[in-house]
Amino acid sequence: MFYLAFLMAGLIWLVVLLFLRIHINLDYCYKRLESKINLKLRILFSSLHIEIIIPQEMFSTGLENILNNLIKDASPTEEVELQEKETKSRRYMFLRHVTGEVFRKYLSNWSKFLLLKNKILQLKKMFYRKIELKNISLKIEIGGRDAGETGILVGVIWALLGRMTARFYSNVTVKKDNIRYFVQPRFDEEILICSTNCILSLKNSHIIFTALKFFGIIIKIRRIENHG
DSSP: OHHHHHHHHHHHHHHHHHTOEEEEEEEEEEETTEEEEEEEEEETTEEEEEEEEEOHHHHHHHHHHHHHHHHHHHSOOOOOHHHHHHHHHHHHHHHHHHHHHHHHHHSTTHHHHHHHHHHHHHHHHHHHHTOEEEEEEEEEEEEOSSHHHHHHHHHHHHHHHHHHHHHHHHHSEEOSSOEEEEEEEOSSSOEEEEEEEEEEEEEHHHHHHHHHHHHHHHHHHHHHHHHO
């Protein structure tokens, strides 16, 4: 009798956990190369708060490091001509071998891979459809070098926001018409300030079922590889 009661309690808790919703509240602010991210996750009575601040110095240093690495990669290196030829020859042989293996192993199963690709796209679309968009508000302040450039930038931003709204309605479930945008042109200085707030909701059961279906697709891919 004790084990039966324990099993029933476990099943009840499992059902409750599956139908619980994860509420995601995301705040993002960008101002003068400085970003601030606030992420709040809430499940029943539990909550998690994550705050990330990327200062202007860190952004500038990271961008400088990326540019330096690109310059180093593009600059010629002093190597012996014979070693360069051997390296290029080995790379060519390796690439030719890998390419041959790929064509030999997967070309005959190309239709199956296209089918699996379509299944992954369908799974992705179904996952996005289960996401409920409860609220999104976006405020942008932008200013160019002159009034003409500022007007062009504002027009481009509104065009992008229109396309983004259409993608919201076609990909996720919009529960309420709470999509609000505010674009303010700034003619006094060259500036870009962006702040947004987004509230999403998703059931735990949908995350679990989507993960199981994804692993099923991976297993099918492995079977095709083994029998290819």
